[in-house]
Amino acid sequence: MDATFSFTVTEQQSGKNLLECLLPCIPYLSHEQWLGLTTSGLVQVNSVSVGEGYVVSTGEIVLYTVPNYQEAEVDTGWSLLWSNEQIAAIHKPANLPVNRTTRNVYNTLVQLLRRESPWSDAHLLHRLDLETSGILLIAQNNQVARQYQSTLSNLIKRKVYRAIVHGQPSWKNLEYECDLSTLPDSAIRCQMHPVEDGKGKKSQTNFKVIATCTEFSMIECELLTGRKHQIRAHLASLGHPIVGDKIYNHKGVFYLQRLERPLIDKDYDVLLSRHHLLHAYELTLNNLWQEGEDSIVIQDTAFPESWHKYLSLFTD
Known part of the structure; x- marks a missing residue:
C-alpha cells in the first residue's frame, strides 16, 4: 500500500x-x-x-x-472512551504501539488518531507498553500537550490496572514498595529489577486480589508511582508474573528468543497468551475545567479477546 x-x-x-x-x-x-x-x-x-x-x-x-509501504501487522481497533474540548481518553488495543518503533511508523496509535479522529495534531500525555491494553490519555493538539505534560500529576488523580497472573497470592491486599533499576549484567537491558542501597528509583503499587481460580488470579493494581514496567516487575518479584509476559516470566527466554526469530505457536502455548495480560482499567481525573465538580472517572471494560477464557474461570 x-x-x-x-x-x-x-x-x-x-x-x-x-x-x-x-x-x-x-x-x-x-x-x-x-x-x-x-x-x-x-x-x-x-x-x-x-x-x-x-x-x-x-x-x-x-x-x-x-509507495508500497509495509510494516508489522498490529491491531488498529482503537476507540474513544471520553473527551472534552482539550483532551481525550482512548481505548488502546494490545499489540498496538503508541508511538513510532523501528518496525511501525504508520500504524501507531498517534498516527491512527491523526488520520482517523478529528484531532490531526493529537499528542500523547502518557504511555502504555506495546502489549498493554486499555485507557490512554491524549491531548488534542500540541498546545494542550505542552500545557499538561509538565503538570500531569495535577490532572491524573488515580490509575488502576488489572492483570491476570500465575498462582494465588497469599495476601488479599498488599502495598508493595521497592527501588527499581536495570542491571548492567542483565541479558535483557530493559528489564527492571528490585535493587537496594538507593541504587534505583522508588516504586510503589497497591495490589488487591479481585478473583482467583486454581492456577490464576486477577489482580487490581493501583499505581502510586510511575516507573518503567513497574506493575510487571513488582508482580514478578512477588512470585506472580503476568500471564504472557515475555520479559518477566519464564526467565525472559521468549523475549531473547524473539530477538533471533519470530515466536511460533509452540512458544505461545507455553506463554499462554500472545501478549501479556495487563489492562489499564480505570483512570480518575481531577476536574480542572469545572471548579467544584466531582472527579471524572473513566473505565475501559473492553478487555482483549485473549482475556475472555481467563475471566470465565474466576469466581468471586
Whole structure:
C-alpha cells in the first residue's frame, strides 16, 4: 500500500535542510530513496512540492507519501472512551504501539488518531507498553500537550490496572514498595529489577486480589508511582508474573528468543497468551475545567479477546 505521513516543523528543526528532517522519519529509507521521493513530487511542504535543497521553517507542515509501504501487522481497533474540548481518553488495543518503533511508523496509535479522529495534531500525555491494553490519555493538539505534560500529576488523580497472573497470592491486599533499576549484567537491558542501597528509583503499587481460580488470579493494581514496567516487575518479584509476559516470566527466554526469530505457536502455548495480560482499567481525573465538580472517572471494560477464557474461570 501507499502510506502518507505528515509532521509539523519544530523550532529545533527550523533552518535545516528538508532531507535532514526526513531521514529519521523512516529509518530504513536511505538518503537516495528520500531524494527519489522528493524528485518524484511525493514530498510537499504546505501542500506544495519542493526540491531537495528546501530549508524548512517552524510551523510548516511536511507531507510525504511512501509507495508500497509495509510494516508489522498490529491491531488498529482503537476507540474513544471520553473527551472534552482539550483532551481525550482512548481505548488502546494490545499489540498496538503508541508511538513510532523501528518496525511501525504508520500504524501507531498517534498516527491512527491523526488520520482517523478529528484531532490531526493529537499528542500523547502518557504511555502504555506495546502489549498493554486499555485507557490512554491524549491531548488534542500540541498546545494542550505542552500545557499538561509538565503538570500531569495535577490532572491524573488515580490509575488502576488489572492483570491476570500465575498462582494465588497469599495476601488479599498488599502495598508493595521497592527501588527499581536495570542491571548492567542483565541479558535483557530493559528489564527492571528490585535493587537496594538507593541504587534505583522508588516504586510503589497497591495490589488487591479481585478473583482467583486454581492456577490464576486477577489482580487490581493501583499505581502510586510511575516507573518503567513497574506493575510487571513488582508482580514478578512477588512470585506472580503476568500471564504472557515475555520479559518477566519464564526467565525472559521468549523475549531473547524473539530477538533471533519470530515466536511460533509452540512458544505461545507455553506463554499462554500472545501478549501479556495487563489492562489499564480505570483512570480518575481531577476536574480542572469545572471548579467544584466531582472527579471524572473513566473505565475501559473492553478487555482483549485473549482475556475472555481467563475471566470465565474466576469466581468471586
